[in-house]
Structures are given as C-alpha cells and as structure tokens.
Amino acid sequence: MEKISATIPLDHFVSVEDLTNKEVLTLIKRAAQFKKGTISPQVRESLYAVNLFFENSTRTHKSFEMAEKKLGIEIIDFEPSTSSIKKGESLYDTVLTMSALGTEIAVIRDSKEAFYTELITSPSIKCSIINGGDGTGQHPSQCLLDLMTIYEEYGHFDGLKIAIVGDLKHSRVAKSNMLMLKRLGAEVSFSGPARWMNETFSEYGQYVAIDDLVPEVDVVMLLRVQHERHETHDDVNVETYLDDYGLNETREKKMKPSAIIMHPAPVNRGVELQSSLVECDRSRIVTQMSNGVFARMAILEAIIAGRNKAAETSY
Amino acid sequence: MEKISATIPLDHFVSVEDLTNKEVLTLIKRAAQFKKGTISPQVRESLYAVNLFFENSTRTHKSFEMAEKKLGIEIIDFEPSTSSIKKGESLYDTVLTMSALGTEIAVIRDSKEAFYTELITSPSIKCSIINGGDGTGQHPSQCLLDLMTIYEEYGHFDGLKIAIVGDLKHSRVAKSNMLMLKRLGAEVSFSGPARWMNETFSEYGQYVAIDDLVPEVDVVMLLRVQHERHETHDDVNVETYLDDYGLNETREKKMKPSAIIMHPAPVNRGVELQSSLVECDRSRIVTQMSNGVFARMAILEAIIAGRNKAAETSY
Amino acid sequence: MEKISATIPLDHFVSVEDLTNKEVLTLIKRAAQFKKGTISPQVRESLYAVNLFFENSTRTHKSFEMAEKKLGIEIIDFEPSTSSIKKGESLYDTVLTMSALGTEIAVIRDSKEAFYTELITSPSIKCSIINGGDGTGQHPSQCLLDLMTIYEEYGHFDGLKIAIVGDLKHSRVAKSNMLMLKRLGAEVSFSGPARWMNETFSEYGQYVAIDDLVPEVDVVMLLRVQHERHETHDDVNVETYLDDYGLNETREKKMKPSAIIMHPAPVNRGVELQSSLVECDRSRIVTQMSNGVFARMAILEAIIAGRNKAAETSY
Numbered sequence A, B, C: 001m002e003k004i005s006a007t008i009p010l011d012h013f014v015s016v017e018d019l020t021n022k023e024v025l026t027l028i029k030r031a032a033q034f035k036k037g038t039i040s041p042q043v044r045e046s047l048y049a050v051n052l053f054f055e056n057s058t059r060t061h062k063s064f065e066m067a068e069k070k071l072g073i074e075i076i077d078f079e080p081s082t083s084s085i086k087k088g089e090s091l092y093d094t095v096l097t098m099s100a101l102g103t104e105i106a107v108i109r110d111s112k113e114a115f116y117t118e119l120i121t122s123p124s125i126k127c128s129i130i131n132g133g134d135g136t137g138q139h140p141s142q143c144l145l146d147l148m149t150i151y152e153e154y155g156h157f158d159g160l161k162i163a164i165v166g167d168l169k170h171s172r173v174a175k176s177n178m179l180m181l182k183r184l185g186a187e188v189s190f191s192g193p194a195r196w197m198n199e200t201f202s203e204y205g206q207y208v209a210i211d212d213l214v215p216e217v218d219v220v221m222l223l224r225v226q227h228e229r230h231e232t233h234d235d236v237n238v239e240t241y242l243d244d245y246g247l248n249e250t251r252e253k254k255m256k257p258s259a260i261i262m263h264p265a266p267v268n269r270g271v272e273l274q275s276s277l278v279e280c281d282r283s284r285i286v287t288q289m290s291n292g293v294f295a296r297m298a299i300l301e302a303i304i305a306g307r308n309k310a311a312e313t314s315y
Helices: A021-036 A059-070 A091-100 A140-154 A174-183 A199-203 A210-216 A241-245 A249-253 A285-313 B021-036 B059-070 B091-100 B140-154 B174-183 B199-203 B210-216 B241-245 B285-313 C021-036 C059-070 C091-100 C140-154 C174-183 C199-203 C210-216 C241-245 C249-253 C285-313
Strands: A048-053 A074-076 A105-110 A128-134 A161-165 A187-191 A205-207 A219-222 A260-262 B048-053 B074-076 B105-110 B128-134 B161-165 B187-191 B205-207 B219-222 B260-262 C048-053 C074-076 C105-110 C128-134 C161-165 C187-191 C205-207 C219-222 C260-262
Touching: A021 A140, A021 A285, A048 A059, A048 A091, A048 C059, A059 A074, A059 A105, A059 A128, A059 A140, A059 A285, A059 B048, A059 B074, A059 B091, A074 C059, A091 A105, A091 C059, A091 C285, A105 A285, A128 A140, A128 A285, A140 A174, A140 A219, A140 A260, A140 A285, A161 A174, A161 A210, A174 A187, A187 A210, A199 A205, A210 A249, A260 A285, A285 B091, B021 B140, B021 B285, B048 B059, B048 B091, B059 B074, B059 B105, B059 B128, B059 B140, B059 B285, B059 C048, B059 C074, B059 C091, B091 B105, B105 B285, B128 B140, B128 B285, B140 B174, B140 B219, B140 B260, B140 B285, B161 B174, B161 B210, B174 B187, B187 B210, B199 B205, B260 B285, B285 C091, C021 C140, C021 C285, C048 C059, C048 C091, C059 C074, C059 C105, C059 C128, C059 C140, C059 C285, C091 C105, C105 C285, C128 C140, C128 C285, C140 C174, C140 C219, C140 C260, C140 C285, C161 C174, C161 C210, C174 C187, C187 C210, C199 C205, C210 C249, C260 C285
Parallel strands: A048 A074, A048 A105, A105 A128, A161 A187, A161 A219, A187 A205, A219 A260, B048 B074, B048 B105, B105 B128, B161 B187, B161 B219, B187 B205, B219 B260, C048 C074, C048 C105, C105 C128, C161 C187, C161 C219, C187 C205, C219 C260
Antiparallel strands: none
C-alpha cells in the first residue's frame, strides 16, 4: 500500500515559487491521492469560502468551486457585476467585508499584478488568500496542476525535456512553469514568435525554432494566444500562426512516441493547436482540466491545515 | 394504494418526440408522485450538475435548479457572462471542460437549434445533456410539464380539445406540444394571427378564428408573443392584439365551465392574455410553474437511472 | 446563565418601524445569542429562499446569504441580468414565479419605494418578503444591525447621544435609524451639508455643525455620500467634503474616549471618513458587517417562526 503523505500547512497560496521542491511534491502527491480516492479529508463544518473572479474564467473558477464542494466547504457566491464594486468599492474593502461576514478563504483572480500583497498584510482581513491569477503575474494553481500532469505521466521531472511554446509575453503561467520545471530538474526550451521572447527567459532555457524542437521533447506545453491582453490584435496573423509557430498534424507526427501535448486552455483551435489534436491520444488537455480539481483540493486542504495550526498556536 | 411506476433510463433528454407515449406517461406519473410526496428518491452522493443558460430564463433555469436541489444533486453555477465564453470559447469546449471537471449532467439553453447534436456525439464529453430550449427548436421539459398539467386536470388525453393560440411561428414549445398532444389522442386547433401559421401545422390541426374556438375547447393554451425573437417589433400591435387574437374577459366568459387556461409564461399581461385572467380560477399558469419542478425532477431521475445503468453494463 | 428569549413570529419583514420596541429588542437579543453561539436553531429541511437584488450590493446580499446558510436554508440563486426580467417580466410576476417553484422566503432589494406592498397583499404569492432596501425608502435589516451594534457597545439606548452625519437626503437607513433611536430613548442630532437636511427630520433631532457635534456624542454614525443616487455629481466636492463635513483625524481626536464610529459601508474613503479611521480602534465598521450576519439570522428565524405558526393555525 502506498504511503500517504501528510499535507503541509499554508497561510496563503499566492505564488508557487515560494514553496520548496519538497512542498510542491507533497501537494502533487496529495492531489494524486484525491484523484485515486485513497484519501477523503473531513473538513470541519461551516467553513466558508468566497470565489472572487474579476476576470473571466471557466476552468479555474469552476474547478475551485468543484474542489471546494468535494471538500465540504460552503461557498458564498460573488458576482462582481452586481456587487458594491459597482459603487466604487475597492478589492481591499470587498475582501475586508467578506472576511467580516465570516468567510475564511478567498480565491481571487484580478487583473492587477500582486493584488494579494495588501490583503495578506492587512491587520483586519482574516481570510486566507488563494491567487487564482494576478494580471500577467502568476497563476500558481495552474502551475501546480501542470506539474501534477507531467508527474503523473512520467513519475519524475529529472532530465525531462519540456518545450513551452507560444504567447510567452502575456502568459502568467509560463514564468512559474519555467522556473519550477528547471528547479525540479527538467530541461526547458522555448518557441513561438521571437518578439514574445524576453531576455529574462534565457536564464531558464533557450529559444529553438518549432520544427527543431518538437521531435526532441517529452512535453509540448502550448500557451494560448491571449488576444484579450494584446494591445492590438493585428500583431498575430491567425491565418498563418498555426503553420508558423503552432502545433499542426505534420509536426505532431514528428513528436516522440511517448511525448504528450499540454495546453492550459481555453485553446484557440486552429491557432496555436490544430483543432483535431485537442482530443488526440497524446493530448493531456482534458486530463489537465480534471487534474485541476484535485490540485486545487490539495491547495485548499493545505490552507485549512494552516488555519487549524494557527488556531491551535493562538491558545 | 396507487401503484408506483418505475422510472425509465435515459442517456440524454433533448427532444420529447424521441420518447414513446408510454415513456412520456411514465415521466408524467413519476412527476405526479414527486408532487404528492409519495416517492423521494435517493440520489447517490457527489452527483454534480451544471446549468448553462445562454438565453435569459427564470422559470426553466430556476425550476431545474430547484429540482436538482430536491433530488440532492450538487449544482455548479455557471454564469456565461463571466466565463471563458467571453474569451471566445465555444459551447462544445465549455461543456467538454465541465465534463472534465466531473459534472455528470449539463442542462443547457442556447439560441442555436439542435446545439446538442455535437455534444451527445462527442467521444470526450461524458455529461448527460438536457435540452433547456434550443433557439426556436424545442423545449422538451416545457412540453412535459404542459402535458403533466393537462393530465393532472383530466386524467387522460383522449378526445380532449386543445387550442394552441398565438405566436406559433417563434414558439419552441408549440411544435412539440401539437405533435405530442395529437400522438396522445387529443384534438388540436390553432389560432392567432394567420401570418404566424405554417403549412406544416395543418398536419396536426386546423386554424380556427379565436371567437369560434374558445367556446369549444377544454384547454386554451396561449403562447407568448416573443418580441425578442421578432425581427421588427412593429409586426405586432400591442394595443389591439388582445382584442384581435388574445384571451380577454369577454372571451373567457364563453369558455366551457370546466375548461382551463394555460400559458408557458412569462405572460405579456394585456397582450395575449388580459392581466386579470392570469390568476383567475380557471388559469393553470401558476400550477404549470409548480409542476415544472416536479416534471424536471422526473427528467433528472430518468437521466440518473440511465447513467447508473450505463455504469453497470460497462463492467 | 443568561436567559434565552424566544423569537417573535413575523409574516414579513419590510419596515422596522412596524415593530414594537420590545420586538426590536427581542430580535437584537436573538442576534447577540447567535453571535455568542448560545443558540443554534434547527430549521426544518427543504426550506428554500431566493435573494433578489435588483440594485448592487455586497454586504446586505452576502450577509443574508451567509445567514441563510448558517440557518440551513437552501438558497436559489437569482441573477436579474440573465432572468426573464430581461424579457420585460415584472417584479410581481418574478416573485409569483419563485413562489410557485416552492421558495418560501424572498429577500428583495429594488429601486422602487415600497415595492413590497403589492407582493405582501397578493393572493397568489406565498413567499414571506424581506425588504433588503427599497429605493430611498427603508433598509430595515441595516437599521437592526446598527441598533444591535450600539446595544452591544452600551447595553442600552437611554440617553445615548447619537450623531447621524452626511447624505441624509438619499439615505434609506437614516430615516429608520432616527425614528427608532428616538423611540428607544436616544438623543439624535444631525450634521452634514445643510441642503441635505429635511424639515421632517427636526421631529427627531436638531442640526449641529460637525465641529460642535463630534465632542459631545457617544456615536458618530456616518452616512455614505450616495453618488449613484445624486442627479448630478457636482453637488459634492469630494476634495473638500471631508474637511467641511466629514470625520477626519483632527475631529476624531476630539471625540469622547468611549465614543464609537459607525458607517453602513461601503465607505467612500477620504470623503465622509478619513481612510485611516476605517479600521481604527473606535471604529465599529467591521463589527457592523459581522453583526449584519447575526441580525439577519434573527430576522430569518422570526420569519420561519411566523410561517410555522401560520401553518399550525391553518389546521
């Protein structure tokens, strides 16, 4: 019988880079055990969470909701468009309110980078904060589910060759992924339009043309062309992007037999990935979505453990 | 003691016309038994449904929600306006996502006719699909609750005279109702502005002027003037519509003593129906709304039975 | 051991002024007992409530939701922007629908004054109505939580000096508060821009310039400048309002040592209240938000008691 590792206590979950490799692996293993059904934690009654999504989301928002329900956490709905946000109330005062009402966990997505800093340092806000994506900053729960999906496939990170391909400039998951993958022992390379590369990325891996990269790697991790974050739409030619920089069927045939395709979704079908490949055998895109629920259960469990620990030590 | 009929297993519920008369009557009887409280099904734990309404709705949306709660089904909220739909994600990819997250039932209303075809044939989508209204196509749960309401009143369909009156052209419930009522043995007639009649309707019944029709029938089933589906509003004169084509107090007085008024609602008070008649003695409009919850419980129960059966046979 | 007072049965909760002083004190005491955890009522199963907020709200909406969840009431979500309201359905027909679907309690905020009158006199609507704010009319649950917060602080109302300061003209809580506070024995004064004063207020207290008022009172109850209800924005100079009429640090230092600051929130930080004072020692603004949940539990409990009583007497 597989050893069940205990969770780790966390006060907040705002950046995956703050965690040690061991902590990341613990969360991944807990997530895998939730997936297998080998653990089913008892959450104390009347634990309330609020999900505050100030940017559009399906996967992240709904998988946190599913994870909360599976853990028995009560959810307070929050719809920014009908809240006092519309009367000019700030994020800080909104979270302060939800904290005063008795919610203990706030999962937040906001367009402002590092929005969470003022929240976790407030003397009045008692909520634990989970970062569901901060502008073009980070997206730590996505990073964790990506790592979980790779670990599930290969059982390790050491020496894995991983290509991160596409809209590196606007992606909030690319930066966390390159940093964490390197730290965990994988070898990262980049591709996509060269103008989206950034000098700081060279610390983590090198740029390789897509046709040279695809046959060599274990994972092709595609990024979404984030039309909504581009200043002008015309910097991407959606007619030619797939053949110039994306993964089409021709390139897919050149991948190693065991190599997998990943994408955080939503996919621009026919832009960064040929539509027929979304649900192909080597695609792990649907698996990533499923794993997201379990990764978020592991995050929430760690937050609850952190709150329980803090409650004990305050006596 | 009344015999309790077992439910029928369904994979999806997208069109009432796909069901046999016997299956329809089974669903109606189960709904009636939910209403009486003579049955209270045990749903297995952790069964998740998502309600995806891409067109405005109060009755259908909220009565599915109520039915789900009464059956112990966990609901994942879905608000299209804050989802990745806004980033251009398709209905197909949205349902694929919700399926990957672990929802087993998706109740969907969409403006596209037969939107469900690609969903129920997908190799990757594992959700059962319930059609909550497809454009001007069908609205099978509304048809079922209408049939339930008539059956509750008369105990049979044979030889009942039923008038379907009003915006036949844009109604998604009229077509199912005329087909099913005829198949179940009722005699259907139509009224309303003649330009909304359609040659295909003559297969099911004939057009009769409203004043000739009203005194003859057992049920006056009014349809909503669907302003929002008309290309121009000026084809309906709301000042004269009631007296020209609608049910006003004068006509209501000429109805048979036992005859009832039905309307799927929302009612345009004063247009197709005089406002004072909405809550009158022979109106079953409030009853229809109440019955909608029980009819949808019967549909959901049949879907769950279908999923349980499929799970068994897959061993 | 403190005596636990029984709740009072209410049919609806639309105006706090309809209650006797004794009834108000009973609700306040029940709320305090919910806060202490000395009572935990058993709500019968399958009791459904709907929260219909047609005006933006965070505190009121979410604290009713929290109170409902804590009492074990099932919540049917209602999002006006995706409902049949958008097809022109009226508030009356919407509540009639929710009643027909089986919801027993409707918490409603609407911009129309006394919107509830037609609802509580309808022969067809079976819901109990709770007023979550009617235009510039009343906001009785806010009044109750304000009274609870003062009572929690001082243990009585007799002879307390209370300043109500700010946008008296557009506030729906000011009128209830001045009436109830006077009736309960407190001494009320007003301040803020004189043009927002109203002759009818002089029945309850007198206008005093802010600098004369602040050192004298036990409670400074600030009101939000309701930009969204003003016909033009330029009647308030947000640059000078704080120093002319608001509570800044200089004035706060002149308050009695035991005096407290209240505000229904959201606060326009830097307009009616200096930002640094929102979370200061003598501020009870966060406490008011927390108390709101318990005050609303007491209201809901009284409504449920009223429904249970009505059900018994109908036999």
